[in-house]
Amino acid sequence: xxxxxxxxxxxxxxxxxxxxxxxxxxxxxxxxxxxxxxxxxxxxxxxxxxxxxxxxxxxxxxxxxxxxxxxxxxxxxxxxxxxxxxxxxxxxxxxxxxxxxxxxxxxxxxxxxxxxxxxxxxxxxxxxxxxxxxxxxxxxxxxxxxxxxxxxxxxxxxxxxxxxxxxxxxxxxxxxxxxxxxxxxxxxxxxxxxxxxxxxxxxxxxxxxxxxxxxxxxxxxxxxxxxxxxxxxxxxxxxxx
Amino acid sequence: xxxxxxxxxxxxxxxxxxxxxxxxxxxxxxxxxxxxxxxxxxxxxxxxxxxxxxxxxxxxxxxxxxxxxxxxxxxxxxxxxxxxxxxxxxxxxxxxxxxxxxxxxxxxxxxxxxxxxxxxxxxxxxxxxxxxxxxxxxxxxxxxxxxxxxxxxxxxx
Numbered sequence: 001x002x003x004x005x006x007x008x009x010x011x012x013x014x015x016x017x018x019x020x021x022x023x024x025x026x027x028x029x030x031x032x033x034x035x036x037x038x039x040x041x042x043x044x045x046x047x048x049x050x051x052x053x054x055x056x057x058x059x060x061x062x063x064x065x066x067x068x069x070x071x072x073x074x075x076x077x078x079x080x081x082x083x084x085x086x087x088x089x090x091x092x093x094x095x096x097x098x099x100x101x102x103x104x105x106x107x108x109x110x111x112x113x114x115x116x117x118x119x120x121x122x123x124x125x126x127x128x129x130x131x132x133x134x135x136x137x138x139x140x141x142x143x144x145x146x147x148x149x150x151x152x153x154x155x156x157x158x159x160x161x162x163x164x165x166x167x168x169x170x171x172x173x174x175x176x177x178x179x180x181x182x183x184x185x186x187x188x189x190x191x192x193x194x195x196x197x198x199x200x201x202x203x204x205x206x207x208x209x210x211x212x213x214x215x216x217x218x219x220x221x222x223x224x225x226x227x228x229x230x231x232x233x234x235x236x237x238x239x240x241x
Numbered sequence: 242x243x244x245x246x247x248x249x250x251x252x253x254x255x256x257x258x259x260x261x262x263x264x265x266x267x268x269x270x271x272x273x274x275x276x277x278x279x280x281x282x283x284x285x286x287x288x289x290x291x292x293x294x295x296x297x298x299x300x301x302x303x304x305x306x307x308x309x310x311x312x313x314x315x316x317x318x319x320x321x322x323x324x325x326x327x328x329x330x331x332x333x334x335x336x337x338x339x340x341x342x343x344x345x346x347x348x349x350x351x352x353x354x355x356x357x358x359x360x361x362x363x364x365x366x367x368x369x370x371x372x373x374x375x376x377x378x379x380x381x382x383x384x385x386x387x388x389x390x391x392x393x394x395x396x397x398x
Contacts, residue, residue: 101262103300106362
């Protein structure tokens with residue numbers, strides 16, 4: 001008995017099964033497509049919204065870290081009291097935008113958007129967003145300051161190398177150096193080079209010893225330093241007050 | 242004349258903005274202002290080129306408020322040196338060598354500039370100097386092509 005309508009149903013079922021199988025194999029893709037469309041339709045995210053959500057996430061993570069530090073600070077205070085430590089340093093950070101760069105290729109000088117009115121003074125050190133040393137304030141105006149970057153040839157500051165060696169850190173376009181090391185016996189390649197900022201309770205690590213050299217006519221050793229902060233390019237800096 | 246000087250000022254100012262913003266960060270060791278001055282000095286008559294040198298010297302050390310800048314001396318002297326070489330037609334016997342000759346003169350300017358700055362800021366490593374020279378020369382040709390400043394007559398004092 002021939003029933004054309006039944007064969008039609010069978011063929012339709014087969015086609016549907018085929019489509020279903022096809023969709024089953026591309027399930028993740030289809031679901032992604034669906035979510036994507038829904039997201040676009042119901043919650044349109046602009047760039048600023050994305051930034052806000054990222055910042056919120058970061059804030060939560062920082063809150064957790066802050067709580068951890070708070071506990072450590074309390075513990076530190078208790079220990080300090082127990083040991084009768086008298087000195088305690090405190091510091092403040094002032095954020096500033098980098099406005100312009102010096103046009104000279106032989107200088108690493110930037111103008112930042114914080115000055116005397118924001119409590120900035122000559123000689124203050126600045127760090128970047130990652131907490132690495134960015135440079136030193138060399139000139140202060142009412143609302144602007146000039147920041148000499150660590151890689152500037154004129155940048156210099158006394159530093160510690162390793163545990164108890166002192167030297168003079170000097171920036172350079174081709175590479176930073178530590179000069180005037182009398183005795184380099186206790187210094188090895190890879191030792192940390194850190195700067196003691198008076199406002200900070202801990203020394204700020206700026207790099208590691210890359211190479212030790214000594215001229216036969218010179219009394220002092222020279223160290224080549226590999227800076228932690230390599231990019232030398234910022235959009236925002238934080239001045240330690 | 243005033244129109245040409247104004248045009249030169251605008252070029253130098255535009256390059257100064259580029260230098261101040263540093264779109265490629267410190268990975269590009271060039272001075273756009275200096276390159277602009279070189280192009281102006283190689284193409285324009287001496288009075289206009291002299292103005293270009295003064296503008297460039299002014300902008301190059303724009304953010305340094307204290308101390309004497311050597312650029313005020315270096316740029317006008319380079320300008321006169323370029324004019325002297327051009328007047329004596331050392332490189333310009335044949336028009337078809339003009340493109341190369343200008344490159345040689347630009348290279349000479351870059352060498353003098355590197356030397357002066359290396360001496361004033363202490364010794365700088367050869368890698369930086371080589372990087373500065375090569376990048377600047379490449380950019381000089383690019384800027385020369387883009388700016389398309391017409392070369393003025395040699396005897397235009």
